[in-house]
Amino acid sequence: MGDPKKIRAKYSGPSHPWQRKRIEDEKKILGSFGLKNKKEIWKMQSRLRSFKAQAKSLISGTDAQSKKEEEALLAKLYNMGIIEQGANMDAILELTLADMLKRRLQSMVCNQKLAQSMRQARQFIVHGHVTVNGTLIDIPSYLVKRIEEPAIKFHETSTLKDPEHPERIKKKKERPVQEKRERRDPRRGGRRR
Template sequence: MGDPKKHRKKYETPRHPWNKARIEEEKELIKEFGLANKKEIYKMNSLLRSFFLQAKQLITKTGEQAEKERAQLLGRLQRSGLLSSEAGLPEVLGISLKDLLERRLQTMVYKKMLANSVKQARQFITHKHIMINEKIITAPSYLVSLNEELVISFIAGSALSNPDHPERAAVQKKNEAENVELPEKKSKKKEDKKVEKKEGKKTEKKDKKPKKEEKVKESDAKGDAKNKKSESKPDPKKSE
């Protein structure tokens, strides 16, 4: 039967385990994308690093084989929605980890409003409620292509395929509430700005009034000083 296959890790862990900035960034990614653990981040990082290495090697290479590999790499990234159709190898180096995480099936299910949260999207996938092109996918980290993005749906036998299901209704209510809140927030912001402008004008008027009073006081003081000077000067007629 042959030698048994040796299983190797498909990812690389960080070289320095206690980097504070990296740890905080990983925590934010886990919350934002509903990841189970940091291993999922390391897997995506390793995949991204492999794209970078391929692009760097192919930039310098020439020949038919290099052109084929170039076309294969760019085609794969364009089909997966990570690059535009006009992008080249230098643009491959501009792909970020977030761009890759956004192409996961878990985030796609949440974006298509099939789940109430990212964690609920993960639950639906692992419980075999989601299919792509009539094929059940149970891996939340499955990278969805542009063509597959249009065909994500619930399986026919799932209770969640009914739009009146309580979980589906909760998602619709949440979206409706968000749409209603947006114009209200805008109107509140406008009202607050108007109030701030009015208050600013009032304060300016208050500031102007004391200035007028100060001018009057200054003129009175000057008049008093002139009178004192005139009184202090001796009259020439009296001295004679």
Template sequence: MGHPKFSRRQYDTPAHPWKADRIKEEHDLRDKYALKNMREIWKARSRLRRHRQHAMRLLSRIDSDVQHLQREREEILMSLKSRGFIPLNASLDDILSMTVEDILDRRLQAVTYRLGLASSHAQARQLVAHGHIAIGNQKVTIPGYIVRVEEEDNISYYQTSTLSDSDHPLRREIEEIRASAEFGEGEEDEGQDPEFNKSDIAAIKESAKKAPSATDVEVTTPTAESSEGTGDDSEVQTDETTEA
């Protein structure tokens, strides 16, 4: 446990620091969720790893019908369901299929953006850190706070925040961006056929293969004799025109 004065980190760092695939994945997650640094991704992965290990340990127990083990299974399922990590009808097997994005989606920063209180993940982080977001009547300034399912409907602008006024310029801008995004989702008709389907693309490729290439086409250049003959004909035509 350790001394409370000397707290230890609650996450694990990568075993190998220079893995190209992992680094690319972490950069994509950081850009997608507007995270401050890679440490926030490592915290989410460590949490995910603990939940998976707990689920595998419970699944591997042979005496799973014992009362206390059954209660432990129900407790971990209820804990993850209350935080929104898994659906309400999930089982222990669903815990093994969780991803790090399931953890990051439950952060207050991501939930604020999903509810339309901010126009981007970066702006959502700024609003949370500056004290503009509250859960109920309690102001929360931690972007990484894990939002429970029952708390999600109570997230709004803090009552003393300037954004609580619906006429605030930034809030009107956020609402306009949200309205335009919702309008853009239904612009394309579901029954409308695309410009090219797979059969059209295959036919175009086949016709392109059959078409002659530049090397197959013979280009004839005029010779000196043909040019002289052309000149004589033109002179004859000129003389005939003059006599006429």
């Protein structure tokens, strides 16, 4: 059977442990996309970096093989939903981390209004309430393909399928005005201490 393959990291961390701007940017991204830790950011950055490196090497090539590989890369990124139809190699070089993070299942669930927030979307996915093409997926970082976008929905047996479920109803904060008046102490005619 041979030796088992060594499991290698799917990402590379920052080159320097303390860079104020990078740390602040990562903190903003963590909050806006509801990520669990910075490792999720680094994984997406590594994928983006590999796409850009592949595009740079293909741009410099002039033979027929590099043209075929260019078309294959553009088709792959189009199917992933990262670039639009008819985009060129420069579009790949202009991609940002946010473009990659928007394709995560967690972001898609929130954008399709199946959850009220990114954190809630993550919880629904991890707890097994979300399916893609009828397949239960409990990985928030799953990259949704373009053809799978309309097929994101709640699992058939999930209680969240009901639109009247308490977790799906947007809660409105109502401030009852009359309660404030009733809270006055009747003996003194003023407010209670």
